[in-house]
Amino acid sequence: MLKKINIRDVKLGMYIQEICGSWMDNPFWRKSFKLTDPKDLKTLTECRLHEVWIDTKKGLDIKAIPVGLSEEELQKEIDLQLQWTAQSTVTFIPHVPVHEEFEQARKVHGKAKKAVTLMFQEVRMGKAIQTDEIAPLIEDIYQSITRNPEAFLSLSRLKNKDN
Structure with a gap:
């Protein structure tokens, strides 16, 4: 269960x-x-x-x-649970039609391609990957996929001659 x-x-x-x-x-x-x-x-x-x-x-x-638990201890436990629940904020990302999400997904996909290319250049030069710089981009990708996975994933499947 x-x-x-x-x-x-x-x-x-x-x-x-x-x-x-x-x-x-x-x-x-x-x-x-x-x-x-x-x-x-x-x-x-x-x-x-x-x-x-x-x-x-x-x-x-x-x-x-x-x-x-005594009555008082039980009430404290309930209060703690309520405080914990109030502190946890869940952001709801609404689902949008693919035609509405496609433009946003295209922008995020373009940024992601540039970031990956730059990361590979940095690694070739012996530099460490700066994860704190790519975290916002990863969040943008996550949000786009959450709104409508078809838009971003269809862009990711596209290939061109240089890639």
Whole structure:
């Protein structure tokens, strides 16, 4: 059974089905895995994301209400959960028709091609890749694909003589 839980409630032995949020903020290369390494648990709890989906058939479950809490402790726990929920902001990106997204996707795709070409030139010269400079571009690509994946991906499939 799949359950969406707060990252603060994740424990070793749980099966992480999916980490909620931007793929850029996901600290792991894989989508689903059983959480067995304490280092992975620490990485997960310290990332900028707030929720995960767990599969209780493949790993440990979470208890809905902590057992043995007094009325006052239970109210504090509820207040903490409400504060945590209020702090987590999820940006909704609406789906748009392909003809509306295509122009924006074309601009982002052009910037991405230039950035990749520049990165390869820098690497050939022995310089390190400046990831902080490309992070906004990656976010633009993510948003374009989220609005309508067909627009950006169709541009990515196009080839020309020089590429």
